[in-house]
Amino acid sequence: MRARPAKVLIITYYWPPSGGAGVQRWLKFTKYLPSSGWFPVVLTVFPEYAAYPFQDPSLFGEIPLDVEVHRTKALNYFALYNRDQSKIPHAGFASGKARGIKSALSRFIRGNFFIPDPRRGWNRYAFRKACELIRSENISHVITTSPPHSTQLIGLRLKRRFPHLKWVADLRDPWTEIYYYDMFRPSWPARMMDLDLEKRVLTKADRIITVGQTLASSFATRVKGIEEKTDVLPNGFDEEDFQGLEPVIPERFTITYVGTLSPAYPVGGFIDAVRDLRIDGRRVALRFVGTVPDEVRALFTSGDDGSGPEFVSYCEHPEAIRHMMNSSMLLLIIPDHKSNRSILTGKIFEYLATEKPILFLGPSDGDAARLLTLCGYRGIFGYHDVQGIRDFILRVAEGKTVKRSGHHLEYSRRALAVKLGDILDRLL
Numbered sequence: 257m258r259a260r261p262a263k264v265l266i267i268t269y270y271w272p273p274s275g276g277a278g279v280q281r282w283l284k285f286t287k288y289l290p291s292s293g294w295f296p297v298v299l300t301v302f303p304e305y306a307a308y309p310f311q312d313p314s315l316f317g318e319i320p321l322d323v324e325v326h327r328t329k330a331l332n333y334f335a336l337y338n339r340d341q342s343k344i345p346h347a348g349f350a351s352g353k354a355r356g357i358k359s360a361l362s363r364f365i366r367g368n369f370f371i372p373d374p375r376r377g378w379n380r381y382a383f384r385k386a387c388e389l390i391r392s393e394n395i396s397h398v399i400t401t402s403p404p405h406s407t408q409l410i411g412l413r414l415k416r417r418f419p420h421l422k423w424v425a426d427l428r429d430p431w432t433e434i435y436y437y438d439m440f441r442p443s444w445p446a447r448m449m450d451l452d453l454e455k456r457v458l459t460k461a462d463r464i465i466t467v468g469q470t471l472a473s474s475f476a477t478r479v480k481g482i483e484e485k486t487d488v489l490p491n492g493f494d495e496e497d498f499q500g501l502e503p504v505i506p507e508r509f510t511i512t513y514v515g516t517l518s519p520a521y522p523v524g525g526f527i528d529a530v531r532d533l534r535i536d537g538r539r540v541a542l543r544f545v546g547t548v549p550d551e552v553r554a555l556f557t558s559g560d561d562g563s564g565p566e567f568v569s570y571c572e573h574p575e576a577i578r579h580m581m582n583s584s585m586l587l588l589i590i591p592d593h594k595s596n597r598s599i600l601t602g603k604i605f606e607y608l609a610t611e612k613p614i615l616f617l618g619p620s621d622g623d624a625a626r627l628l629t630l631c632g633y634r635g636i637f638g639y640h641d642v643q644g645i646r647d648f649i650l651r652v653a654e655g656k657t658v659k660r661s662g663h664h665l666e667y668s669r670r671a672l673a674v675k676l677g678d679i680l681d682r683l684l
Contacts, residue, residue, distance in 0.1 A: 287494075408427070466488055493669065525645055547569075632663070
């Protein structure tokens with residue numbers, strides 16, 4: 257047991273005003289971690305030097321007033337091969353298909369000349385500031401969180417400079433096994449370099465955190481013996497985000513999807529199921545909140561009553577939660593890729609917190625499906641199971657809901673921060 261509170265340095269590229277699940281994860285940890293005796297010191301990038309795919313200024317209001325936040329400059333490598341800075345790619349260009357020579361060349365440059373990613377232009381500034389903070393604040397523990405995986409290289413360098421430092425590498429997504437990795441057309445030398453960096457981080461980190469067991473197992477295939485220093489700490493939901501919000505049952509049966517929906521997300525079976533229901537006279541409304549490229553939007557047609565799908569561009573976090581709460585059912589789709597069993601998207605926990613019925617399309621033996629099953633949800637189907645999807649939507653529409661277990665309560669951000677505190681305690 258510590259005689260006094262300790263500080264932990266959290267190095268994260270994504271921080272308000274950036275939006276997204278990665279921001280939510282560490283914003284909430286900084287909120288609740290002090291209750292475990294650990295006081296976060298956050299190191300991030302100045303917004304004007306950052307390359308954010310999207311922004312959510314509402315998150316500024318969630319930064320605890322007593323948390324130290326330090327920012328630095330960064331080099332914007334995106335500007336070297338992507339002149340349209342109003343369209344910073346996210347999810348590794350996964351939100352759309354490559355079109356033309358320019359797009360293909362852009363991806364090739366990204367995958368072969370900016371390893372592990374273009375945001376490494378922040379690293380030398382962040383390293384310098386981190387060294388200063390470690391010395392001035394007497395910090396003995398540091399957490400690096402990725403993506404971008406280039407942030408892990410800051411931790412690798414800090415570990416060399418300060419051998420006594422306890423370094424925790426938080427990896428929210430796969431590295432070289434991410435489902436869009438091959439879209440960059442990496443050459444063999446580039447791929448080997450990326451694999452080497454991944455292996456060095458996994459080897460040198462004192463502790464590894466992942467968001468799911470399948471992802472932890474995947475990293476364990478890279479380096480033998482790291483299972484003993486790996487913890488699974490999933491994302492979660494903040495109960496305070498839902499305070500004062502009453503669930504609404506829309507007059508028209510409404511299915512809502514929140515997040516990115518790229519061509520890597522098979523929607524054909526779902527579309528056919530909804531079409532069949534409409535043919536049978538069922539009024540089903542569709543709402544998509546987030547990034548949906550034109551080629552995917554074109555797949556969804558209007559109902560017989562002329563009501564087309566509603567597309568809401570990226571919105572602030574409170575509004576996204578309101579859309580979830582004002583739904584009859586929530587749709588969750590996992591990308592179709594060989595590594596998709598490890599995907600445990602952050603929004604699944606907020607879906608659970610709404611206690612709305614969930615329709616899941618993806619691998620039945622993946623982490624997301626296992627979590628839903630554990631929490632009492634049964635709407636789990638393969639991408640092309642039109643009959644199963646149709647019947648499940650119909651059962652929910654008729655009020656035949658499945659009992660839920662309440663197990664999701666252990667994924668509150670407050671409870672997860674206690675587990676993070678325990679991980680840090682074990683490194684003392």
